Amino acid sequence: MATPNIPLWEVFIRSRNGLAHKHVGSLHATDATLALQAARDIYTRRGEGLSIWVVPSNAITASDPAEKGMMFEPAESKIYRHPTFYDVPDEVGHM
Amino acid sequence: MATASISVSETPLVLYLLRRADDALILGHRLSEWCGHAPALEEDMALANMGLDLLGQARELYSYAAKVEGKGNDEDKFAYLRDVRQYRNLLLLEQPNGDFARTMLRQFFYSAFADLYWRAMMKSGDATLAAIAAKSEKESAYHLRHSSEWVVRLGDGTEESHRRAQTAIDDLWALTGEMFEADDSERSLIASGIAVDPATLRSRWLAMISDVVGEATLALPKSDWMQQGGRSGRHSEHLGHLLSELQSMQRTFPGATW
Numbered sequence: 514m515a516t517p518n519i520p521l522w523e524v525f526i527r528s529r530n531g532l533a534h535k536h537v538g539s540l541h542a543t544d545a546t547l548a549l550q551a552a553r554d555i556y557t558r559r560g561e562g563l564s565i566w567v568v569p570s571n572a573i574t575a576s577d578p579a580e581k582g583m584m585f586e587p588a589e590s591k592i593y594r595h596p597t598f599y600d601v602p603d604e605v606g607h608m
Numbered sequence: 609m610a611t612a613s614i615s616v617s618e619t620p621l622v623l624y625l626l627r628r629a630d631d632a633l634i635l636g637h638r639l640s641e642w643c644g645h646a647p648a649l650e651e652d653m654a655l656a657n658m659g660l661d662l663l664g665q666a667r668e669l670y671s672y673a674a675k676v677e678g679k680g681n682d683e684d685k686f687a688y689l690r691d692v693r694q695y696r697n698l699l700l701l702e703q704p705n706g707d708f709a710r711t712m713l714r715q716f717f718y719s720a721f722a723d724l725y726w727r728a729m730m731k732s733g734d735a736t737l738a739a740i741a742a743k744s745e746k747e748s749a750y751h752l753r754h755s756s757e758w759v760v761r762l763g764d765g766t767e768e769s770h771r772r773a774q775t776a777i778d779d780l781w782a783l784t785g786e787m788f789e790a791d792d793s794e795r796s797l798i799a800s801g802i803a804v805d806p807a808t809l810r811s812r813w814l815a816m817i818s819d820v821v822g823e824a825t826l827a828l829p830k831s832d833w834m835q836q837g838g839r840s841g842r843h844s845e846h847l848g849h850l851l852s853e854l855q856s857m858q859r860t861f862p863g864a865t866w
Contacts, residue, residue: 519648540649540650541648541649541650542650543761546757547650547757547761550654550753550754550757551650551651551653551654553750554650554653554654554657555650555653558653558657
């Protein structure tokens with residue numbers, strides 16, 4: 514089951530109208546057309562989706578895990594950014 | 609073989625349904641043989657998915673055949689308790705998987721036909737068949753899409769993949785004519801609007817596959833000599849071996865369930 518030299522693709526599925534495409538996994542395929550078909554065959558077998566995106570994995574620019582202190586810790590101490598310091602009137606309903 | 613085969617009352621409609629059900633079961637079983645052996649995990653899943661589509665078609669057709677026949681047979685008995693000579697599938701579909709190119713060319717030739725066939729059958733005068741056709745057509749359309757993409761990539765790929773794809777075409781070609789044949793039993797159903805005449809699909813089929821084969825830089829054989837026999841139970845030596853595996857559990861442990 515080795516897949517030498519076959520490009521890796523990231524797969525995004527939108528499960529319903531109005532929702533965003535969500536990352537579900539990755540796969541190997543030689544080109545975009547076969548990647549889309551493989552995504553259909555691997556990730557939508559149980560009716561998971563209405564729309565598929567495939568993106569070459571090497572097109573993704575990722576943050577460096579080693580920099581997570583600098584990148585993410587400064588946000589942890591700023592609880593005032595969460596909208597939890599006021600009451601929502603009942604009349605507003607579900608937000 | 610510990611369990612005797614069933615007998616089937618092959619009225620025209622029962623025979624017609626069994627022929628299509630056998631097509632789906634036998635090709636579906638062939639595809640299932642790839643499970644765990646395909647060139648890549650992605651294609652392993654694709655082949656299994658197509659096999660499961662076909663198994664689903666077979667089950668609906670067998671169940672309907674059992675209902676029409678009304679002799680106490682059911683989908684399992686049709687699948688597990690008929691002998692090789694009672695099977696009515698196309699010779700093309702019982703051919704061994706061979707290499708990946710052969711499996712894909714077999715799928716391509718059949719799916720191109722099945723897509724046209726089921727689309728036409730959506731207008732069948734038989735409401736159950738029309739409903740089965742509506743479901744099967746979407747499945748066949750995808751099988752055709754998938755196998756077409758592979759035929760192009762194999763034919764227009766490397767020297768080795770081109771050679772294998774062309775060999776598969778040359779070897780399987782004489783088995784494609786049977787798809788368009790109809791005997792007297794089927795003619796009565798065609799006349800009454802229950803079945804479509806497969807011969808009317810041939811020119812569109814040829815145009816579809818010629819486009820893909822051309823894009824794949826492959827060539828169709830000039831020969832128009834075609835082998836027949838599957839529809840009347842005269843099979844290649846391969847079907848008996850396939851059935852001995854497919855039926856072994858029910859023949860050895862009659863009525864076993866899980």
